[in-house]
Amino acid sequence: MPGDPRPIGVFDSGMGGLTVLRALAARLPGERFVYLGDTARLPYGTKSAETVQAYALQATRLLLDHGVKMLVIACNTASAVALYVLEEAWEKVPVIGVIEPGARAGVATTRNGRIAVIATEGTVKGGAYVRAIKRFKPDTEVVQLPCQVFVALAEEGWINSPATLAASAHYLGPLFQGPAQPDTLVLGCTHFPVLADAIRRTVGSDVALVDSALTTAEAVAEALAAKGLASAPGSEDAGTVRFFATDSPERFARVGAIFLNRAIDPATVELVDLWTF
Numbered sequence: 710m711p712g713d714p715r716p717i718g719v720f721d722s723g724m725g726g727l728t729v730l731r732a733l734a735a736r737l738p739g740e741r742f743v744y745l746g747d748t749a750r751l752p753y754g755t756k757s758a759e760t761v762q763a764y765a766l767q768a769t770r771l772l773l774d775h776g777v778k779m780l781v782i783a784c785n786t787a788s789a790v791a792l793y794v795l796e797e798a799w800e801k802v803p804v805i806g807v808i809e810p811g812a813r814a815g816v817a818t819t820r821n822g823r824i825a826v827i828a829t830e831g832t833v834k835g836g837a838y839v840r841a842i843k844r845f846k847p848d849t850e851v852v853q854l855p856c857q858v859f860v861a862l863a864e865e866g867w868i869n870s871p872a873t874l875a876a877s878a879h880y881l882g883p884l885f886q887g888p889a890q891p892d893t894l895v896l897g898c899t900h901f902p903v904l905a906d907a908i909r910r911t912v913g914s915d916v917a918l919v920d921s922a923l924t925t926a927e928a929v930a931e932a933l934a935a936k937g938l939a940s941a942p943g944s945e946d947a948g949t950v951r952f953f954a955t956d957s958p959e960r961f962a963r964v965g966a967i968f969l970n971r972a973i974d975p976a977t978v979e980l981v982d983l984w985t986f
C-alpha cells in the first residue's frame with residue numbers, strides 16, 4: 710500500500726495543543742504534521758461560543774489550504790463549542806476533537822461511576838464533556854470544574870511551584886475527599902497534562918487521571934487506519950512539523966517548549982494572518 714503522505718493538521722488556540730502534538734508524534738512516528746496556534750487571539754477558554762466558532766472556522770480553512778488529510782482540533786474549548794460547525798472541513802477530511810476520546814477513556818476508566826472533569830470556563834459552560842460521557846454511559850455522575858488559573862500557571866512553566874500546588878488544592882481539594890469522591894479525573898484542557906504531578910499531589914494516588922492528549926492520539930491512529938490514510942512507513946520527512954502562529958513566534962517557541970517537551974527554534978515558526986481566511 711503506497712500510504713498517504715499528506716500531513717495531519719493540528720489546531721489549538723495557542724501552545725497548549727502541543728501536548729496533543731507531542732502525543733500524536735509519539736504514537737504516529739511515520740506521520741508529518743502542520744500545527745497552527747492562534748496565539749494572537751488566545752485564550753479561547755474565556756470567550757463566547759460564537760467567537761470561538763468564528764476563529765475555529767478560519768483556522769480550519771488555513772489548514773485545509775495546506776493540504777492536510779485529517780484535522781485534529783487539539784483545543785478542548787474549540788472542540789467543545791465549534792466541532793459541529795466545521796461542516797466545510799467535515800466534507801473534505803475527517804475531523805477529530807479531544808472531547809470524545811477523553812470522555813470515552815473516562816467512562817472506560819471509572820469503577821465507581823463518578824467522573825470529574827477540569828477544563829476552561831468555556832468548555833465547562835458548553836457542557837460538552839458531560840453530554841459525551843452520558844452518551845457513552847448515561848448513569849455516570851459527572852462533576853465539572855473550571856480551573857482557568859491552571860492555564861496561566863502552565864504557560865509560566867510553574868509545573869510544581871507552591872502557587873500551582875495551592876491552586877490545585879483550592880480547586881480540587883474540596884471535591885477529592887470523603888467516600889463519595891470521583892475515582893477518575895479527566896484533564897479537559899490542553900494545558901493540564903503538564904500540571905499532572907501537582908494535581909496528583911492533591912487528588913492522591915487512587916484517582917485515575919485521564920490525559921485527553923493521549924486518548925486523542927489513539928483515536929487519530931484508529932481513524933487513520935480505518936480510513937486508509939496512514940503514511941507509508943520509513944518516508945524521509947516522517948515526524949516533521951511545520952509550525953504556524955498568528956502572533957509572536959518567539960513566545961510561541963519559548964512557551965511551546967514546555968508543552969512539547971523539546972526546544973522549538975523560533976525561526977521555524979511561521980507567522981500567519983487568519984483574518985484573511
Ligand code: DGL
Pocket residue numbers: 721722723725726751752753754755783784785786787829832860897898899900
Ligand atoms: N487550548 C485551550 C483548551 O484546551 C486552553 C487555552 C485557552 O483558553 O485558549 O481549552
